[in-house]
Amino acid sequence: MTLELEHFLTVGALLFSLGLFVALSKRNAIGVLMGVELMLNAVNLTLLSFSRFSVSERPVAGQTFVVFVITVAAAEAAVALALAVSVYRNRQTVDIDRINLLKS
Amino acid sequence: MEGFGVNFAFWTLSAVTLGAAGGVVVSRNLLHAVLFLILAFIGVAGFFVLLSAEFIAMAQVIIYVGAISVLVLFAVLLTPRAGRDNGETAMALPALLLAIAVATVFIFVVNDTNWTTVAKSPELATAELGTALLSTWVLPFELASVLLTAALVGAIMLVRSREEEAEDALA
Amino acid sequence: MPFLLAETVTAAPDVEEWMLWAILLSPLIAWGLIVLYFRKLPAIAGYLAIAGVGAACVMSFVAFFATVDADGAILQHTHEWFTAGPLTVNLGVRLDGLTAVMLVVVTTVSLLVQVYSNGYMAGDPGYGRYFAHMCLFTTSMLGLVLADNLFMLFIFWELVGLSSYLLIGFWFHKPSAAAAAKKAFIVTRIGDLGLLAALLLVWTRADTFDIAAIQEWAASGSPEGYIVTLFALGIFAGAAGKSAQFPLHVWLPDAMEGPTPVSALIHAATMVAAGVYLVARFFPVFEASHDAAQTVAWIGAITAIVAATIALVQTDFKRVLAYSTVSQLGYMMLALGAFGYVAAIFHLFTHAFFKALLFLGSGSVNHSTNTFDMRKMGGLRKHMPITFWTFVIGSLSLSGIFPLAGFWSKDEILLDAWRENRGLWVCAFVVAFLTAFYMFRAIFLTFFGTYKGGEPVDHHDEDSHFHGDPAHPHESPWVMTAPLLILAVPAIAAGWLNISGGPIDSWFADLLNGALPHVHEHGSAFEWGIALSSSAVALAGIGLAWVIYYKRWVTSKSIRDVALPVSVVFENKYFLDRLYEDFFVRTVLQRGWNRLLELNDKYVVDGAVNGAGTSARWVSGQLRAIQNGQMQTYGIGIAAGVVIVVVAVFAANPL
């Protein structure tokens, strides 16, 4: 069996969807963050698949892109956790369902 | 890309990665979820190797598994037991349907498209990646460093305790 | 203003144009002076008004005689007033036989009434205002008869209505007066709708307002018959409003709330005759439309009978006269509808004098008794001899007793009616009887028997201008009796100007006929049969009144008991006021239709606007439920947005 681009892309899409589900369903803010990380990983997988399979003058672009995504994800995670801690300090919870002072 | 080894690797990695991601979904305990997450990260790193991006795979392991996961673990450990609940919100069902819809759309589009692919992997030396980062994409490269600095500065500010702030104000 | 002179003069009366304008302007100047400077100076205001009207009177006589000299030829001067595209409106004066007669009637009666008013209104706080209004009225009336085109005629027509309004409501603090004034204006305006429609119609179809041109147009046969009929009916509607024809007559009796001299001048002699004048003015149009003429005749006949029957049961002295006026106006209309052009105007002419006389007489009575209620009078013959005798002369004239003025004019109408349609003649004949009856009923109730004390004076009523002592009735001062005496002369003799078949017969008729483009001979030969029968029926009416109200062989009460349903109808004025005011205006219009529209404004129109607001708030409330502060709901929104948009695009624009 020959592995095609579509195989990898499909795995990426499924991973992305799982990440999205995690991000949208978890009650814990940190859980949501984990979902986001999964989505970013899915994107990375997709990018690298393209980098590997696509006809391109600059195949390196995909890899470069992934480097930046990873970096940014790290920064985002740091800030997210800081904010989660900040919320926890104020509210003694990181439960998304209860972080809803701001509404309507 | 063919051959048994590659096929085997692909399917195994797929199973591991998606399974681990599923573990994140079903784990009721946040700590278990973090562990599943790390497994998923490692699986993805395996994919990267399969896609001949060894350097990236390494970076993935170091940054995600090393840094981010540890960060998450710290955050989990910093919050008391009550904060380790990883249950679903009331929005779980809509989120599930939506995730299925998104997957459907993505997979449909991915398979609907006529990709023009090369059979053979382009030989990408890690040096090429370095060159690219320091020539064409030097600007984002620098910006990323600024970004990390800013995030760091900000994160520190956000988590500083009231006492520290009081001292700060006196200074 | 570009004074483009477009004169159409054919051997016209030898009158300078300025004089015609001066007739119009001299009362107007008096009005202006009084309004601006002499409102608070009664002495000057009164004389100024008399001077203004007197000047107009003198000039009117000059014009009259000049017209007589010219055998009723027409003099016309026209000036452009304004243009609006194809529309050109002119102002112009026209002097012909009809105008000349009207000028004389209006100015003479007006002058006498002004003189009389000097006494009657003495001491009234609104003295200056009164004379200003009177001058304004005279101006309007003169403008009405002088106008050479329908547009200008309409203008003065409305102004006459204004002056009438102001004078009826002269004692505005009396609610009844204020209401009567309003009623008069509105009811006549309903009639004016017809006139306005006629105005629109004639301009659209004939492209002119000029009276002569309209007469030509109607007679030429070029317009379709129904157009002429519609035009004629429009004209007649206007006339019916002003001349108080059934069913628009209801305002005139109420108009008696005004000062009595006003009733004499406006609501007896001049303004109410304007309708008759108008129909006469457009007589050729009615000749061209037989249907319209029939309508006029029958409306006139109905009016005459209805009003006369109501007059039978009135207890108010002045209202008897008012209904009598309505009745007589119907008589004139009847004549016009029967193509008795000369007869109608002739009756208008004589009626102006004797009816003015009667009204002034009633004013004189009121001046002495402080009431118009005949049940509080009686026996005044001894106290007020001049008033009594002049009143009797007027009544006889009105009843058509030989050889007083009314006899001749009424006779001519009966003759024309006889010739045209026997039905009309029967009506006229009945009315002649009724007229004599109710007039002498009034005379017997007022001047005979014993005095019943009049109305006590309420000294706390600061608005009352009554200064005498009703307990001791007395004859009025000379400024009031002199006009009575003067008016008695034409009331006796005016009829001799046009004695049918007499030596000067053709003179008056020719004068009037000169105003028409084509004369259809309705030769008014004297008919003994008509004359004798009408005299007989009039005498019979007087006799019946004598039997019931003087001798009291039969009491009025017993008659009433016998003919109860009829009396109730008469006493309630055929329920017309109730129909109009209570049913139509109050119930249908105000409580029904207008309220419906108002509610529509409030709930439907505004409701739609507010409803938009409310529904926006409702939608907003629904959306707020989604905006629940729960972060992942927002996230689902984002992802769902992507899916929905993609699927929608795929669906809308298939791959």
Next chain:
Amino acid sequence: MELTILVFLPAAAGVLALLLPKQYEGYAKYIALLGSLAALALSIYLFFDFDSGAGGFQYVVNEDWVDVGAFNLRYHLGVDGLSMPLVVLTTCLTLASVLVSFSVTQRQRAYYACLMILSTSVLGVFTALDFMLFFLFWELELFPMFLLIAVWGSGRKEYSATKFVLYTIAGSAFMLVGILTLAFSANTFDIVQLGQQASFENPVIPLGLAFFFLLVGFAVKLPIVPLHTWLPDAHSDAPTAVSVMLAGVLLKMGGYGILRMCVTILPEQADDYSIWFAAVGAVSVLYGAFITLRQTDVKRLIAYSSVSHMGLVLLGIGALGQTGMVGATYQMLAHGVVTGLLFVMVGLMYERTHTREISRLGGLARQMPLITTGLVFAGFASLGLPALAGFVAEVTVFLGTFQRYEWAVLMSIFGVVLSAGYILWTLQRVVFGPVRHEWDGVTDQKQWWEHSVVLGLASLVVLLGVYPAIVMDMLNPAIQGIVERVG
């Protein structure tokens, strides 16, 4: 240049008044008075200097303003025979409203500033020849109106002010779409050019729709049924001067807009719509008149009567003939002075009695004979008495429309009776009848400014009634131009 001065003179006076130091607040009225007098003088000079025979626009100013290739907006002012009388009407009524405001004591500086800016915006509307400039002036009028009603008004003033603003904005929103679509279809915002446009190649939206959009904007302002309910509210709660301006000139902006924009620019669509003009006009006449009969608030009553009278404007325009349009324009002028006078009189009465409830008034003729005289005069002018302004206008409208839409005219002439009904009934209830001692202490009209404004407006009413040619000669050529486009 003259027009620029004329348009901005009132606003300049207003700003000057606003800038006065607090302790000199009392002088604000005199500044406004001087400003409005100067504007009036200038407009009268222009009026008599205007060459009626020449046709076209005069005193034109045409400068660059906003030029973006795709659209080119110009500072373009000018007057023709149609706008010149309206300009004079505006300056006259501005002066009148300044005079009747002399009794205002609350926040005078801001008050006069608002009033004068209002005047500038109206003058701008009547003189602007660039569509966008026109729209700008049109919108500018909202602020002063809102504040004038909401701050210096009475009763439910805020509600009324908001309602006014929202209705107007809603209308002008439609209008803006109309303006833009027309301007883009013709590639110009110049009203003169648009007015000569033979046809629109490839209109952006169907021209009938563009016409409708424009019309909605103007119809709200005119107002016609069923877009009229803001008017009674605005009127009843506005201060006297604002009612004068509102009834006197603001409503005319609607009629002017329909003539100048709708009919002139899109004559064919106007022809398609003309039967609706006539129908809605006639309905407005009757509807307004019927509802007027039920009003218990004097100002509200006059406001509804305005709805009725403005219906005649639409009716006159609907005939698309010269007589009708001249009549409609004349009706605008006549209604301006007549209703202005009516509101002045009611305002004077309100100042003294502090009530507008008809049922509480009565017998005032004794206590205030001069005001009563004025009110009766204005009332009769309003019901279309000949020799006063309204009559000529009404009859001309009827004559002009009768040929084309007999039924509409026959419906409308009932308004003549109804107007007599409500005016006389009101007079009967307000000034006639027995004296009420409640009002014994009140004074009659006695200040010089009161006399001058009443006399001034009354003379205008008479002048327009007896000498229509003074305006008609100016209107005829201008309207003829429009009629020729309709064909």
Next chain:
Amino acid sequence: MDGIDIVGPQVAVLGGAGLILLVDALFPQQRKLLPYIALVALAASALWTTSWVSRDEYGAAFDGTLMLDKYAVFFYYLFAGITATVVLASIDWVDREGRGQGEYYALVLTTCSGLMFLSASRDLITIFVSLELSSIPQYILAGWGKDQRSSEAGLKYLLLGAVASSLLLYGMALLYGFSGSTLLPEIATAIRDGGEANRSLLILASVLLIAGFGFKMAIVPFQMWVPDVYQGAPTPVAAFLSVGSKAAAFAVITRVFMEGLAPKFLSDDWSMIFAVIAAVSMTVGNVMAIVQTDIKRMLGYSSVAQAGTFLIGLAAISAGGADEFTLGASGVLLFLAAYAFTNLGAFIAIIAISQKLGSDQIKDYAGMWRRSPLLTLALGICLVSLTGIPPTVGFWGKMYIFNAGIHADLAWLVVIGVLNSVVSGYYYLSVARQMFLGDPESEEPVGASPALMLALTAATAGVLVFGVIPMPLIDAARDAVATLAIG
């Protein structure tokens, strides 16, 4: 132009940020100086930009990942101005809050540099990194306040932002996979060559890009965070969010879709998407704004509605020729500038008032006219400008965008837009009504610091000056879009 000169403006800003951190650390007593350092840095940035303009040296750099054209320059100025205003507006608040003053200004400047890079990027990677460079500091700033609401706002903003970023990234990845490149011109080439056969991919990618950028633009359905975050975030930060990141998102999306995804078969689709989203955004934003009682929340919803209006410009781009493109894109730019002035002005006034009141409730604004006439007037003018009524710059923005819409045969959309303006008038003006007409709870005057007054004056002056003379702004916007290459 080479070396550091290429990124001079950003370097100046980032240098300022570094300097601030340094000064803060080394000279804690001199904290008062920090905002002024920021201002100097921004001025230096603007000067640097000006020096480019004077040298007329435009062109691509870094292998084409960065494009220095007039389009970028327009935004450099805009962001420098916005940031300077935000810095001025922050001084009071930061002083009072007391924590991390240096960090605050440094993060603001970092955001600013990110925004600037965004407007000049022509490469997906650079766009992504710049976007995050501007976003992450904003997440932090939103959570800067010590209260529960602020940290909640920060967390919400970040987590949702991360989800949106992921979607955006997936879209970018698809584009890369299809074209093999991350550079917009190369993507454009690839799409022109083989795109039509793969529409589904391109549509999905477009939608994902719209979602990612739309999150920042605050368009429906990606807008739901907006009111919550505006309400919770510190007011100066909310001002920054509402203007800065929105403008940058529009800048970048315009460039991406114009330079990268412009072919007709594709642009027809996304144009319709934009049009529908525009209509929905305007309607939802306005309808929701009506019922708000918190003024910041109301402005949040109104910013959703305004974003919908911007989208009309984007929807208009695809209609075809260069004219429509120029009109649509320059409309977006003009409106962005107008909106920047207006919304900043409004937020600054709110900062000043809320600081004193300690409340953002609209009902507490009652009678503010008596307590602080200048602030009230300024806020009133800004609200008027937001409604889009002349003579304010908001009018020209809306009018220009509507222009573009009509030119592009989107009359239906323009009608919806115009009607929405009416609805928006309702709630904007009801705030104005509260302020001008309401009864204040206390008569205590409300003042503002000189810095706030300066910022407010600048913003309001911009609103009014460009309201009367819009030409310079329009010219700048047109020049800017003229340099965009249509892909």
